[in-house]
Amino acid sequence: MSTLLFVTASLMGENSKSREVGADYVDSWRTAHPAGVVVERNLTPANVPHLDMSTLGALGVAADKRTADQAKAAAFADGIIEQVEAADTLVLAVPMYNFAIPSTLKSWFDHLARAGRTFRYTAQGPEGLLKNKKAIVVVSRGGYFGADAAGVSNFQDPYISHILGFVGITDVTIVAVEGQAIGPEAAAKGLAEAHSAIRALSPQAIAA
Ligand SMILES: Cc1cc2nc3c(=O)[nH]c(=O)nc-3n(C[C@H](O)[C@H](O)[C@H](O)COP(=O)(O)O)c2cc1C
Secondary structure (H helix, E strand, C coil): EEEEEECCCCCCCCHHHHHHHHHHHHHHHHHHHHCCCCEECCCCCCCCCCCCCHHHHCCCCCHHCCCCHHHHHHHHHHHHHHHHHHEEEEEEEEEEEEEECCCCCCCCCHCCCCCCHHHHHHHHEEECCCCCCEEEEEEEECCCCCHHHHHHHCCHHHHHHHHHHHHHCCCEEEEEEEECCCHHHHHHHHHHHHHHHHHHHCCCCCCC
């Protein structure tokens, strides 16, 4: 069964522009996959803690030897990976914070990238193990970071493309909502352009 995982990471909640545009894709995907399953995961500091030594340590202990705390930590970390493994389509809604991604999303990636599970090192270099998935990434930002404007200080979409590719997700489409802090007209234009761009995408899943 097709499954779409919608990951949101804005502190603006329902007012998030990246979420609003990402939800457009989710809606058209639902129409194209009436029997498909949509899972939404909203990342907050409370529900995605930093990866710490207690979690990393727990993952290094055999499942049947873990303490109750270690079992809980490992189950949380495994849950992040399992949610992605179960999805054939990912929609990530990502605000730009200080030229990069929200720290909650960084924590989520820190849990997702696990040697031997979502990537492995080979003689030919690293190999991502989360294959046959596609990602639609909606980035939103106050300014303009497109190809012709200040691209050099954009640590948002290049990082997302890189880390997704590292774990095997190489089919990545990025839609940008730009100019959200420039003024009402620029914000409305940036939002409308992003809505048009996302509606032009075909909501096909990779796996049936
Ligand atoms: C803490 C914080 C940091 C931000 N840093 C940047 C930035 O570095 N560059 C930028 O263009 N916009 C920046 N912005 C503006 C947001 O990227 C913009 O409002 C965007 O629409 C947020 O996405 P959202 O609407 O999905 O929450 C920042 C906003 C906040 C709250």
